Amino acid sequence: MPMSKDYKSRLFPSAEKIAQHYGTPFHIYDEKGIRETTSKLKKAFAGIKGFKEFYAVKALPNPSILKIMHEEGFGMDCSSIAELALSRKIGSGPSDIMFTSNNTSPEDFEAALSNGGCILNLDDITLVEKTPKMPELICFRYNPGERRTGNSIIGNPIEAKYGVAHHQIIDAYKLAMEKGAKRFGIHTMLASNERDYTYMVETARMLLNLVEEIGSALGIKFEFTNIGGGLGIPYRPEDNDLDLDSMGKEITALFNEFKEKHGYAPALFMESGRYMTGPHGVLVTRAINKKEIYRRYVGVDACMSSLMRPGMYGSYHHIDVLGKEDMPKTLVADVVGSLCENNDKFAVQRELPAIEDGDLLIIQDTGAHGHAMCFNYNGKLRPKELMLKQDGSVDMIRREETLDDLFATLNFTPDRLAL
Structure with a gap:
Protein backbone atom coordinates (compact mmCIF):
# COMPACT_ATOMS: atom_id res chain seq x y z
CA MET A 1 0.00 0.00 0.00
CA PRO A 2 1.18 3.57 -0.68
CA MET A 3 1.89 5.73 2.41
CA SER A 4 1.52 3.86 5.69
CA LYS A 5 -1.56 4.30 7.86
CA ASP A 6 0.76 5.35 10.67
CA TYR A 7 2.24 8.20 8.64
CA LYS A 8 -1.23 9.30 7.58
CA SER A 9 -2.46 9.28 11.18
CA ARG A 10 0.34 11.62 12.22
CA LEU A 11 0.50 13.90 9.14
CA PHE A 12 -3.08 14.37 7.94
CA PRO A 13 -4.53 15.99 11.10
CA SER A 14 -1.81 18.67 10.94
CA ALA A 15 -1.38 18.97 7.17
CA GLU A 16 -3.52 22.09 6.74
CA LYS A 17 -1.73 23.83 9.62
CA ILE A 18 1.64 22.89 8.12
CA ALA A 19 0.54 24.14 4.70
CA GLN A 20 -0.67 27.45 6.11
CA HIS A 21 2.60 27.97 8.00
CA TYR A 22 5.04 26.99 5.23
CA GLY A 23 2.98 27.54 2.10
CA THR A 24 2.57 25.00 -0.69
CA PRO A 25 3.93 23.07 -2.47
CA PHE A 26 6.39 21.10 -0.34
CA HIS A 27 7.78 17.60 0.10
CA ILE A 28 7.54 16.32 3.67
CA TYR A 29 9.35 13.23 5.00
CA ASP A 30 8.64 10.98 7.96
CA TYR A 275 13.08 1.27 -0.44
CA MET A 276 14.54 3.29 2.43
CA THR A 277 12.81 6.64 1.91
CA GLY A 278 10.35 6.39 -1.00
CA PRO A 279 7.19 5.55 0.98
CA HIS A 280 8.11 8.03 3.69
CA GLY A 281 7.69 11.21 1.66
CA VAL A 282 4.74 13.02 0.11
CA LEU A 283 4.28 16.11 -2.05
CA VAL A 284 1.63 18.43 -0.63
CA THR A 285 0.05 20.78 -3.15
CA ARG A 286 -3.09 22.91 -3.26
CA ALA A 287 -5.83 22.85 -5.90
CA ILE A 288 -6.03 26.26 -7.58
CA ASN A 289 -8.12 25.70 -10.70
CA LYS A 290 -10.72 23.47 -12.35
CA LYS A 291 -11.11 23.19 -16.09
CA GLU A 292 -13.66 21.33 -18.21
CA ILE A 293 -13.06 21.00 -21.96
CA TYR A 294 -12.86 17.60 -23.67
CA ARG A 295 -11.98 16.15 -20.28
CA ARG A 296 -11.78 17.48 -16.75
CA TYR A 297 -8.63 18.91 -15.21
CA VAL A 298 -7.65 19.84 -11.66
CA GLY A 299 -4.87 22.43 -11.61
CA VAL A 300 -2.53 22.50 -8.61
CA ASP A 301 0.23 24.84 -7.46
CA ALA A 302 2.97 22.25 -7.98
CA CYS A 303 4.04 21.09 -11.39
CA MET A 304 6.20 18.43 -13.04
CA SER A 305 9.31 20.35 -12.00
CA SER A 306 8.54 19.27 -8.41
CA LEU A 307 7.91 15.60 -9.29
CA MET A 308 8.87 14.44 -12.77
CA ARG A 309 8.27 10.68 -12.44
CA PRO A 310 4.64 10.68 -13.69
CA GLY A 311 5.44 12.89 -16.66
CA MET A 312 8.77 11.29 -17.52
CA TYR A 313 7.99 7.62 -16.86
CA GLY A 314 4.20 7.48 -16.73
CA SER A 315 4.59 6.44 -13.10
CA TYR A 316 1.64 6.08 -10.74
CA HIS A 317 1.58 8.08 -7.50
CA HIS A 318 -1.45 7.65 -5.30
CA ILE A 319 -3.33 10.85 -4.40
CA ASP A 320 -5.48 11.62 -1.37
CA VAL A 321 -7.58 14.77 -1.08
CA LEU A 322 -7.23 15.91 2.51
CA GLY A 323 -10.42 15.46 4.49
CA LYS A 324 -12.09 13.59 1.63
CA GLU A 325 -10.32 10.25 1.90
CA ASP A 326 -13.58 8.36 2.50
CA MET A 327 -15.81 10.34 0.14
CA PRO A 328 -17.16 8.75 -3.06
CA LYS A 329 -14.88 9.14 -6.07
CA THR A 330 -17.23 10.98 -8.37
CA LEU A 331 -14.63 12.96 -10.33
CA VAL A 332 -12.53 11.58 -13.17
CA ALA A 333 -9.83 14.09 -14.01
CA ASP A 334 -6.21 14.77 -14.92
CA VAL A 335 -4.26 16.42 -12.10
CA VAL A 336 -1.96 18.95 -13.74
CA GLY A 337 0.48 21.75 -13.07
CA SER A 338 1.28 25.01 -14.87
CA LEU A 339 4.35 23.93 -16.87
CA CYS A 340 4.33 24.59 -20.62
CA GLU A 341 4.41 20.84 -21.33
CA ASN A 342 1.39 18.62 -21.94
CA ASN A 343 2.98 15.79 -19.92
CA ASP A 344 2.93 18.03 -16.83
CA LYS A 345 0.53 15.65 -15.12
CA PHE A 346 0.54 13.98 -11.71
CA ALA A 347 -2.40 11.74 -12.65
CA VAL A 348 -4.30 10.92 -15.83
CA GLN A 349 -8.04 10.19 -15.76
CA ARG A 350 -7.81 9.42 -12.05
CA GLU A 351 -10.94 8.69 -10.01
CA LEU A 352 -11.05 11.24 -7.19
CA PRO A 353 -13.56 12.80 -4.81
CA ALA A 354 -15.02 16.15 -5.84
CA ILE A 355 -12.26 18.77 -5.57
CA GLU A 356 -12.68 22.47 -4.90
CA ASP A 357 -10.12 25.25 -5.15
CA GLY A 358 -8.15 25.35 -1.91
CA ASP A 359 -8.25 21.61 -1.26
CA LEU A 360 -4.93 20.00 -0.33
CA LEU A 361 -3.79 17.06 -2.43
CA ILE A 362 -1.33 14.60 -0.90
CA ILE A 363 0.73 12.99 -3.67
CA GLN A 364 2.32 9.93 -2.13
CA ASP A 365 5.62 8.01 -2.29
CA THR A 366 7.79 10.98 -3.25
CA GLY A 367 10.55 10.24 -0.74
CA ALA A 368 12.88 9.00 -3.46
CA HIS A 369 13.52 10.44 -6.92
CA GLY A 370 11.07 13.22 -6.11
CA HIS A 371 12.80 16.42 -5.05
CA ALA A 372 16.07 14.89 -6.25
CA MET A 373 14.85 15.07 -9.85
CA CYS A 374 13.40 18.59 -9.66
CA PHE A 375 14.34 20.97 -12.47
CA ASN A 376 13.99 24.58 -13.57
CA TYR A 377 12.32 24.48 -17.00
CA ASN A 378 10.07 27.52 -17.49
CA GLY A 379 12.07 29.05 -14.65
CA LYS A 380 10.08 27.02 -12.15
CA LEU A 381 11.53 27.12 -8.65
CA ARG A 382 12.17 23.95 -6.70
CA PRO A 383 9.99 23.55 -3.59
CA LYS A 384 10.95 23.37 0.07
CA GLU A 385 11.51 20.14 1.96
CA LEU A 386 10.18 19.47 5.46
CA MET A 387 10.70 16.73 8.04
CA LEU A 388 8.00 15.40 10.34
CA LYS A 389 10.11 14.60 13.39
CA GLN A 390 9.59 11.67 15.74
CA ASP A 391 8.38 14.06 18.46
CA GLY A 392 5.63 15.41 16.18
CA SER A 393 7.31 18.72 15.35
CA VAL A 394 8.13 19.82 11.80
CA ASP A 395 11.50 21.12 10.62
CA MET A 396 12.25 22.83 7.34
CA ILE A 397 15.27 20.96 5.97
CA ARG A 398 15.56 22.86 2.68
CA ARG A 399 14.04 26.20 1.78
CA GLU A 400 12.38 26.78 -1.56
CA GLU A 401 14.40 28.31 -4.38
CA THR A 402 14.17 32.01 -5.16
CA LEU A 403 14.65 33.96 -8.36
CA ASP A 404 18.00 35.11 -6.95
CA ASP A 405 19.06 31.46 -6.75
CA LEU A 406 17.90 30.84 -10.29
CA PHE A 407 19.71 33.84 -11.72
CA ALA A 408 22.91 33.46 -9.64
CA THR A 409 24.87 31.93 -12.53
CA LEU A 410 24.16 35.02 -14.63
CA ASN A 411 26.40 37.02 -12.27
CA PHE A 412 29.94 36.43 -13.51
CA THR A 413 33.08 38.21 -14.64
CA PRO A 414 32.95 38.70 -18.41
CA ASP A 415 35.33 36.41 -20.27
CA ARG A 416 35.75 36.78 -24.02
CA LEU A 417 38.01 34.64 -26.16
CA ALA A 418 39.19 36.38 -29.33
CA LEU A 419 39.60 33.96 -32.27
Missing part, protein backbone atom coordinates in the same frame (compact mmCIF):
# COMPACT_ATOMS: atom_id res chain seq x y z
CA GLU A 31 11.61 10.47 10.28
CA LYS A 32 9.86 7.73 12.26
CA GLY A 33 9.03 5.71 9.16
CA ILE A 34 12.54 6.05 7.74
CA ARG A 35 14.17 4.84 10.95
CA GLU A 36 11.75 1.91 11.20
CA THR A 37 12.70 0.84 7.66
CA THR A 38 16.42 1.01 8.45
CA SER A 39 15.82 -1.28 11.44
CA LYS A 40 13.81 -3.70 9.32
CA LEU A 41 16.60 -3.95 6.73
CA LYS A 42 19.31 -4.51 9.34
CA LYS A 43 17.24 -7.21 11.03
CA ALA A 44 16.62 -9.06 7.75
CA PHE A 45 20.35 -9.44 7.07
CA ALA A 46 21.69 -9.68 10.62
CA GLY A 47 22.83 -13.24 9.92
CA ILE A 48 25.44 -12.14 7.39
CA LYS A 49 28.63 -10.90 9.02
CA GLY A 50 29.62 -7.49 7.73
CA PHE A 51 26.25 -6.61 6.18
CA LYS A 52 26.07 -2.94 5.30
CA GLU A 53 23.60 -0.77 3.45
CA PHE A 54 25.06 2.11 1.43
CA TYR A 55 22.14 4.51 0.99
CA ALA A 56 21.75 5.68 -2.61
CA VAL A 57 22.32 9.40 -2.16
CA LYS A 58 20.77 10.16 -5.56
CA ALA A 59 17.37 9.10 -4.21
CA LEU A 60 17.11 11.94 -1.68
CA PRO A 61 20.26 14.06 -1.37
CA ASN A 62 19.32 16.09 1.68
CA PRO A 63 21.83 16.30 4.57
CA SER A 64 19.10 15.75 7.15
CA ILE A 65 18.14 12.46 5.49
CA LEU A 66 21.77 11.41 5.05
CA LYS A 67 22.45 12.16 8.71
CA ILE A 68 19.70 9.72 9.72
CA MET A 69 21.28 7.04 7.54
CA HIS A 70 24.70 7.72 9.04
CA GLU A 71 23.29 7.52 12.58
CA GLU A 72 21.75 4.16 11.70
CA GLY A 73 25.18 2.83 10.67
CA PHE A 74 24.67 3.04 6.92
CA GLY A 75 27.21 4.09 4.32
CA MET A 76 26.58 6.23 1.26
CA ASP A 77 26.39 5.17 -2.38
CA CYS A 78 27.68 8.11 -4.44
CA SER A 79 28.06 8.70 -8.16
CA SER A 80 29.02 12.38 -8.37
CA ILE A 81 31.28 14.97 -6.79
CA ALA A 82 28.31 16.69 -5.15
CA GLU A 83 27.14 13.44 -3.55
CA LEU A 84 30.65 12.80 -2.23
CA ALA A 85 30.72 16.28 -0.71
CA LEU A 86 27.31 15.86 0.95
CA SER A 87 28.28 12.47 2.37
CA ARG A 88 31.55 13.70 3.83
CA LYS A 89 29.87 16.77 5.26
CA ILE A 90 27.57 14.64 7.45
CA GLY A 91 30.46 12.55 8.74
CA SER A 92 30.85 9.59 6.38
CA GLY A 93 34.42 8.29 6.35
CA PRO A 94 36.38 6.43 3.65
CA SER A 95 34.87 3.03 4.50
CA ASP A 96 31.37 4.54 4.56
CA ILE A 97 31.37 5.74 0.94
CA MET A 98 31.17 3.64 -2.20
CA PHE A 99 31.82 5.70 -5.32
CA THR A 100 30.29 4.22 -8.45
CA SER A 101 30.47 6.50 -11.46
CA ASN A 102 30.47 5.89 -15.17
CA ASN A 103 32.49 7.76 -17.79
CA THR A 104 34.54 8.88 -14.78
CA SER A 105 36.42 12.13 -15.35
CA PRO A 106 39.79 13.12 -13.86
CA GLU A 107 37.91 15.53 -11.60
CA ASP A 108 35.68 12.69 -10.37
CA PHE A 109 38.72 10.56 -9.55
CA GLU A 110 40.39 13.45 -7.74
CA ALA A 111 37.30 14.02 -5.59
CA ALA A 112 36.84 10.31 -4.86
CA LEU A 113 40.46 9.75 -3.84
CA SER A 114 40.77 12.92 -1.73
CA ASN A 115 39.91 13.24 1.98
CA GLY A 116 41.15 9.75 2.74
CA GLY A 117 39.48 8.22 -0.30
CA CYS A 118 36.54 5.83 -0.41
CA ILE A 119 35.61 2.42 -1.75
CA LEU A 120 36.25 2.90 -5.46
CA ASN A 121 33.92 0.92 -7.73
CA LEU A 122 35.15 1.04 -11.31
CA ASP A 123 32.64 0.86 -14.14
CA ASP A 124 34.98 -0.15 -16.96
CA ILE A 125 38.21 -2.07 -17.47
CA THR A 126 39.78 0.98 -19.16
CA LEU A 127 39.45 2.93 -15.91
CA VAL A 128 42.21 0.84 -14.32
CA GLU A 129 44.75 2.79 -16.37
CA LYS A 130 42.96 6.10 -15.75
CA THR A 131 42.84 5.74 -11.97
CA PRO A 132 45.51 8.20 -10.72
CA LYS A 133 46.56 5.91 -7.87
CA MET A 134 45.21 2.40 -7.50
CA PRO A 135 43.82 2.03 -3.96
CA GLU A 136 44.55 -1.11 -1.95
CA LEU A 137 40.82 -1.99 -2.00
CA ILE A 138 39.17 -2.03 -5.43
CA CYS A 139 35.79 -3.09 -6.76
CA PHE A 140 34.35 -3.49 -10.24
CA ARG A 141 30.77 -3.12 -11.40
CA TYR A 142 29.78 -6.29 -13.25
CA ASN A 143 27.46 -6.38 -16.27
CA PRO A 144 26.41 -9.99 -16.98
CA GLY A 145 25.03 -9.24 -20.44
CA GLU A 146 23.17 -12.19 -21.94
CA ARG A 147 23.90 -14.31 -18.87
CA ARG A 148 21.04 -12.52 -17.12
CA THR A 149 18.29 -10.18 -18.29
CA GLY A 150 17.38 -7.11 -16.31
CA ASN A 151 13.97 -6.33 -14.91
CA SER A 152 11.41 -4.31 -16.85
CA ILE A 153 12.61 -0.93 -15.60
CA ILE A 154 16.37 -1.28 -15.87
CA GLY A 155 16.17 -3.15 -19.17
CA ASN A 156 18.49 -5.69 -20.73
CA PRO A 157 22.06 -5.50 -19.35
CA ILE A 158 23.49 -6.17 -22.81
CA GLU A 159 22.08 -2.79 -23.88
CA ALA A 160 23.17 -0.93 -20.71
CA LYS A 161 26.12 1.46 -20.60
CA TYR A 162 27.10 0.24 -17.14
CA GLY A 163 29.68 -2.22 -15.95
CA VAL A 164 32.43 -4.62 -17.01
CA ALA A 165 31.40 -7.43 -19.38
CA HIS A 166 31.70 -11.05 -18.32
CA HIS A 167 34.55 -11.77 -20.73
CA GLN A 168 36.52 -8.83 -19.27
CA ILE A 169 35.96 -9.31 -15.57
CA ILE A 170 38.90 -11.60 -14.70
CA ASP A 171 41.28 -9.42 -16.71
CA ALA A 172 39.98 -6.33 -14.91
CA TYR A 173 40.95 -7.72 -11.52
CA LYS A 174 44.26 -8.97 -12.87
CA LEU A 175 45.13 -5.49 -14.18
CA ALA A 176 44.12 -3.93 -10.86
CA MET A 177 46.38 -6.38 -9.02
CA GLU A 178 49.28 -5.43 -11.28
CA LYS A 179 48.60 -1.79 -10.36
CA GLY A 180 48.79 -2.55 -6.62
CA ALA A 181 45.29 -3.62 -5.55
CA LYS A 182 45.36 -6.18 -2.74
CA ARG A 183 41.77 -6.25 -1.46
CA PHE A 184 38.69 -6.85 -3.56
CA GLY A 185 34.96 -6.44 -3.82
CA ILE A 186 32.44 -6.92 -6.63
CA HIS A 187 29.25 -5.05 -7.46
CA THR A 188 26.29 -5.27 -9.80
CA MET A 189 23.01 -3.43 -10.29
CA LEU A 190 20.35 -5.26 -12.26
CA ALA A 191 17.01 -4.06 -10.96
CA SER A 192 14.93 -0.98 -10.29
CA ASN A 193 11.76 -0.95 -8.19
CA GLU A 194 11.71 -4.76 -8.13
CA ARG A 195 9.13 -6.28 -5.76
CA ASP A 196 9.87 -9.92 -6.61
CA TYR A 197 12.40 -10.77 -3.92
CA THR A 198 13.58 -13.89 -5.77
CA TYR A 199 15.17 -11.63 -8.36
CA MET A 200 17.50 -10.24 -5.69
CA VAL A 201 18.23 -13.72 -4.34
CA GLU A 202 19.33 -14.82 -7.82
CA THR A 203 21.49 -11.70 -8.12
CA ALA A 204 23.26 -12.66 -4.88
CA ARG A 205 23.69 -16.23 -6.14
CA MET A 206 25.15 -14.95 -9.42
CA LEU A 207 27.72 -12.77 -7.63
CA LEU A 208 28.78 -15.54 -5.27
CA ASN A 209 29.32 -17.85 -8.26
CA LEU A 210 31.36 -15.10 -9.89
CA VAL A 211 33.43 -14.62 -6.72
CA GLU A 212 34.19 -18.33 -6.86
CA GLU A 213 35.15 -18.13 -10.55
CA ILE A 214 37.42 -15.08 -10.22
CA GLY A 215 38.90 -16.26 -6.93
CA SER A 216 39.84 -19.60 -8.46
CA ALA A 217 41.39 -17.98 -11.53
CA LEU A 218 43.45 -15.37 -9.67
CA GLY A 219 43.91 -16.87 -6.20
CA ILE A 220 42.17 -14.03 -4.39
CA LYS A 221 39.45 -13.69 -1.76
CA PHE A 222 36.70 -11.10 -1.89
CA GLU A 223 35.91 -8.89 1.09
CA PHE A 224 32.40 -8.06 -0.10
CA THR A 225 29.75 -8.54 -2.74
CA ASN A 226 27.38 -5.63 -3.45
CA ILE A 227 24.07 -6.70 -4.99
CA GLY A 228 23.15 -3.08 -5.71
CA GLY A 229 19.81 -1.48 -5.07
CA GLY A 230 16.49 -1.75 -6.83
CA LEU A 231 14.31 -2.99 -3.97
CA GLY A 232 10.79 -1.94 -4.91
CA ILE A 233 7.89 -0.32 -3.11
CA PRO A 234 4.13 -0.63 -3.75
CA TYR A 235 3.09 2.60 -5.47
CA ARG A 236 -0.44 1.37 -6.25
CA PRO A 237 -2.97 0.34 -3.57
CA GLU A 238 -3.26 -3.13 -5.11
CA ASP A 239 0.53 -3.72 -5.20
CA ASN A 240 2.13 -6.21 -2.83
CA ASP A 241 5.07 -5.37 -0.58
CA LEU A 242 8.51 -6.80 -1.23
CA ASP A 243 8.95 -9.87 1.00
CA LEU A 244 12.09 -8.63 2.72
CA ASP A 245 12.11 -11.35 5.39
CA SER A 246 12.14 -14.15 2.81
CA MET A 247 14.76 -12.32 0.81
CA GLY A 248 16.97 -12.02 3.90
CA LYS A 249 16.58 -15.68 4.86
CA GLU A 250 17.33 -17.03 1.38
CA ILE A 251 20.33 -14.77 0.75
CA THR A 252 21.70 -15.57 4.21
CA ALA A 253 21.43 -19.27 3.35
CA LEU A 254 23.46 -18.69 0.17
CA PHE A 255 26.23 -16.99 2.14
CA ASN A 256 26.25 -19.78 4.71
CA GLU A 257 26.58 -22.37 1.92
CA PHE A 258 29.47 -20.41 0.42
CA LYS A 259 31.21 -20.29 3.79
CA GLU A 260 30.82 -24.02 4.32
CA LYS A 261 32.35 -24.69 0.92
CA HIS A 262 35.21 -22.15 0.99
CA GLY A 263 35.92 -21.57 4.66
CA TYR A 264 35.03 -17.89 4.44
CA ALA A 265 32.27 -15.70 3.06
CA PRO A 266 32.43 -12.12 1.81
CA ALA A 267 30.32 -9.44 3.46
CA LEU A 268 27.06 -8.41 1.82
CA PHE A 269 26.59 -4.80 0.76
CA MET A 270 23.59 -3.24 -0.91
CA GLU A 271 22.65 0.29 -1.94
CA SER A 272 18.90 0.76 -1.67
CA GLY A 273 17.48 4.26 -1.97
CA ARG A 274 13.82 4.06 -2.94
